[in-house]
Amino acid sequence: MDTTTQPTTTQPSAIEKVLAFVDERVGLKTLQAKMLNEPVPGGSRWAYVFGSVLLFIFIMQAITGILLMFYYVPTADHAYASTQYIIHSVDYGWFLLSYHFWGSTAMVVCVFAHMSQVFLWGAYKKPRELIWLVGLALFGIVMGFGFTGYLLPWDQRAYWATTVGVEIMDKTPLLGDFMARFLKGGATPGQMTLSRFFVIHVMVLPAALMGLAGLHLFLFRKAGPAGPFRGSVEEIKAKTDYFFPRQIWKDIVGMVVVFLSICSLAFWEPIVLLEEATPDPGDYHPEPEWYFLFLFQLLRLKVFAGEFGQFLGAIALPGAFMALLAALPFIDRSPERNIFKRPIALIGWIVVMASILIFTVAAIINREFLE
Amino acid sequence: MTGRETMSSFKLGLSILWPACWTALPIKMAFAMLFMAMGTIHLETKLGITFLMLLMTPVSVFAFFVISLGVGFHFGEGLGLPVLFLLSIPIDIWALGLAARTVFLERLRLEPPASLGVGLWVRFAVAGAIYLPFLWVVQGGATDLARSIIKSILDMDMLKHMPVAERIGLEFTAWGSVALLVLLALTYVGLSILGKLVEGRASAAQPAGDTYQGLISRWDMIRVPADQSLMLTAFTAAGAVLSVLFWAVLPVSTPHPHECCKPPTDAAAPHFDPQKALSKGEKAFKDAELKIAAIEQRAAEEEKDKQKGGKDKAGVKDGSPKSDGKPAQSAAGKPAGSGK
Numbered sequence: 001m002d003t004t005t006q007p008t009t010t011q012p013s014a015i016e017k018v019l020a021f022v023d024e025r026v027g028l029k030t031l032q033a034k035m036l037n038e039p040v041p042g043g044s045r046w047a048y049v050f051g052s053v054l055l056f057i058f059i060m061q062a063i064t065g066i067l068l069m070f071y072y073v074p075t076a077d078h079a080y081a082s083t084q085y086i087i088h089s090v091d092y093g094w095f096l097l098s099y100h101f102w103g104s105t106a107m108v109v110c111v112f113a114h115m116s117q118v119f120l121w122g123a124y125k126k127p128r129e130l131i132w133l134v135g136l137a138l139f140g141i142v143m144g145f146g147f148t149g150y151l152l153p154w155d156q157r158a159y160w161a162t163t164v165g166v167e168i169m170d171k172t173p174l175l176g177d178f179m180a181r182f183l184k185g186g187a188t189p190g191q192m193t194l195s196r197f198f199v200i201h202v203m204v205l206p207a208a209l210m211g212l213a214g215l216h217l218f219l220f221r222k223a224g225p226a227g228p229f230r231g232s233v234e235e236i237k238a239k240t241d242y243f244f245p246r247q248i249w250k251d252i253v254g255m256v257v258v259f260l261s262i263c264s265l266a267f268w269e270p271i272v273l274l275e276e277a278t279p280d281p282g283d284y285h286p287e288p289e290w291y292f293l294f295l296f297q298l299l300r301l302k303v304f305a306g307e308f309g310q311f312l313g314a315i316a317l318p319g320a321f322m323a324l325l326a327a328l329p330f331i332d333r334s335p336e337r338n339i340f341k342r343p344i345a346l347i348g349w350i351v352v353m354a355s356i357l358i359f360t361v362a363a364i365i366n367r368e369f370l371e
Numbered sequence: 372m373t374g375r376e377t378m379s380s381f382k383l384g385l386s387i388l389w390p391a392c393w394t395a396l397p398i399k400m401a402f403a404m405l406f407m408a409m410g411t412i413h414l415e416t417k418l419g420i421t422f423l424m425l426l427m428t429p430v431s432v433f434a435f436f437v438i439s440l441g442v443g444f445h446f447g448e449g450l451g452l453p454v455l456f457l458l459s460i461p462i463d464i465w466a467l468g469l470a471a472r473t474v475f476l477e478r479l480r481l482e483p484p485a486s487l488g489v490g491l492w493v494r495f496a497v498a499g500a501i502y503l504p505f506l507w508v509v510q511g512g513a514t515d516l517a518r519s520i521i522k523s524i525l526d527m528d529m530l531k532h533m534p535v536a537e538r539i540g541l542e543f544t545a546w547g548s549v550a551l552l553v554l555l556a557l558t559y560v561g562l563s564i565l566g567k568l569v570e571g572r573a574s575a576a577q578p579a580g581d582t583y584q585g586l587i588s589r590w591d592m593i594r595v596p597a598d599q600s601l602m603l604t605a606f607t608a609a610g611a612v613l614s615v616l617f618w619a620v621l622p623v624s625t626p627h628p629h630e631c632c633k634p635p636t637d638a639a640a641p642h643f644d645p646q647k648a649l650s651k652g653e654k655a656f657k658d659a660e661l662k663i664a665a666i667e668q669r670a671a672e673e674e675k676d677k678q679k680g681g682k683d684k685a686g687v688k689d690g691s692p693k694s695d696g697k698p699a700q701s702a703a704g705k706p707a708g709s710g711k
Contacts (some may be wrong), residue, residue: 268407
């Protein structure tokens with residue numbers, strides 16, 4: 001019996017051949033190594049999942065948005081009817097629209113969580129100032145998505161939320177009047193308003209978000225992750241790991257949780273339209289979407305009454321706050337990142353979050369006094 | 372910190388319960404989603420509190436039933452809700468075991484004892500069943516008391532004329548702060564109790580003999596599956612099965628439209644049968660043709676009658692009238708000889 005073994009030469013499979021073909025031309029393996037083998041100082045953490053989760057939510061919003069566009073008609077006389085058609089007649093249309101609606105809410109929540117995490121971790125400090133600034137611009141885009149998308153169903157809620165929002169914008173010095181006129185396209189919200197909001201919502205903002213998100217990721221990969229704000233050098237070194245697989249797993253779990261949460265909300269509270277938009281509010285008390293409610297309630301305070309007060313509350317204070325956030329990396333130059341050793345930052349964050357919470361809940365309670 | 376950590380009971384309880392809750396949540400939520408799509412869970416307004424109870428099932432699994440039955444709190448409707456809480460038991464045992472083993476190794480530098488997950492789950496679930504209903508009652512009472520006190524203060528004459536927006540904000544901040552403080556204190560006590568229960572298990576555990584780097588490696592390996600490919604395959608397969616199940620049971624139309632805005636209940640259009648429609652059309656044409664023919668015939672007869680009538684009139688002048696078999700009527704249309 002011949003016991004000599006023949007040297008086995010394994011032939012590459014068809015998939016391996018295709019991958020090799022693409023790799024030779026694109027540099028797939030180098031790209032994969034660059035994407036996945038990035039060291040994460042101190043190891044993977046749940047606190048780092050928000051960026052990936054935001055990207056996932058945006059992709060899902062794009063998918064559901066495209067599917068909704070197959071049925072939605074962006075004209076003042078058909079927008080409401082086509083939205084009702086999506087809800088009541090299109091198979092699973094109620095779920096798609098409700099998912100898209102709650103997805104926008106999840107996006108705002110995750111943006112707040114992501115910004116809070118970066119702020120508390122001190123990850124905006126040198127050399128990550130540009131990441132922070134681009135992140136702020138992305139925050140503005142997310143808010144813009146919420147504002148423009150809210151009008152599209154063309155019901156009373158949509159119409160009046162937009163009217164309130166544009167009126168607030170009108171109070172901005174110099175640019176306010178132009179911006180309000182540009183967005184409305186007439187004396188009252190109508191076809192021009194709907195067309196402009198639709199184009200901004202489905203064309204301008206997605207393009208801006210994709211560009212800025214790409215820049216945000218590029219800058220992040222250039223500077224590298226900031227890592228934990230405390231822990232000895234030995235501990236951080238011992239726990240340092242690559243982006244794949246641990247952080248990827250955490251990101252996937254985070255995405256699953258967010259996806260399931262949005263689905264649950266779509267089931268719990270499927271979207272329901274009010275009456276079709278008319279310039280007469282009737283019994284409806286105009287108010288903006290929940291993430292602008294705190295500002296709306298703030299403007300009800302007596303201190304913000306009158307023309308100057310409204311300007312102060314609607315434009316000056318939020319504007320100053322955003323300017324402060326933009327200037328933060330250049331004001332706070334201390335290398336200390338531990339939030340427990342930055343009392344002003346910690347107290348400031350608690351005060352801002354508590355104020356947003358209190359004014360939002362107060363606006364909800366305030367509804368009882370309007371009826 | 373690379374030395375053995377001395378942890379307070381509160382910190383120990385928190386460092387195990389917090390990751391265990393979040394580790395188990397995605398799996399529980401997948402089942403929750405499926406049950407909702409099947410229509411076996413209906414949550415009307417208590418979503419937030421039900422979510423918290425689901426998140427904290429390692430301690431709330433029995434407390435959920437105690438609060439539902441004992442206090443009479445209505446979380447929602449449907450068989451799916453209790454089934455979900457019962458399903459979460461094995462998931463929590465796994466998650467608690469995983470979280471506790473990492474804490475024992477990395478933070479306490481102790482060898483995790485055998486069946487740590489089951490042991491801790493029994494302790495946590497029983498402690499939760501006693502403590503959470505207590506927390507529920509105390510928290511509810513404290514919140515109600517704070518609200519009534521704040522309301523009575525703000526109803527005083529000197530504060531009565533405060534504008535509505537200011538009053539709402541002040542009232543909520545005042546009672547909300549009291550309620551939050553009570554909740555934080557009760558949570559601190561609860562987590563300290565859990566920490567004491569963990570200490571009971573830790574006191575019998577052997578110190579881990581590895582170097583720090585060795586311990587971190589072991590700790591790290593606990594956090595990820597030993598066989599990544601197998602895990603990825605299982606994860607994908609489970610996701611695919613759940614997705615198919617989800618789409619299979621997902622209602623095509625809104626499961627619970629609001630009372631205020633129900634869709635218009637138009638009767639469904641009947642099925643269109645071209646053969647039937649054609650024969651119906653043909654029949655209509657034939658009927659119409661027959662009707663037209665009858666009308667034309669009648670018109671022709673009337674014409675004949677008119678012509679005959681002309682001749683008859685001429686005949687009357689000449690002789691007796693020609694009867695058509697009908698009784699002769701007066702000009703007013705009344706029978707002749709009625710006397711009226």
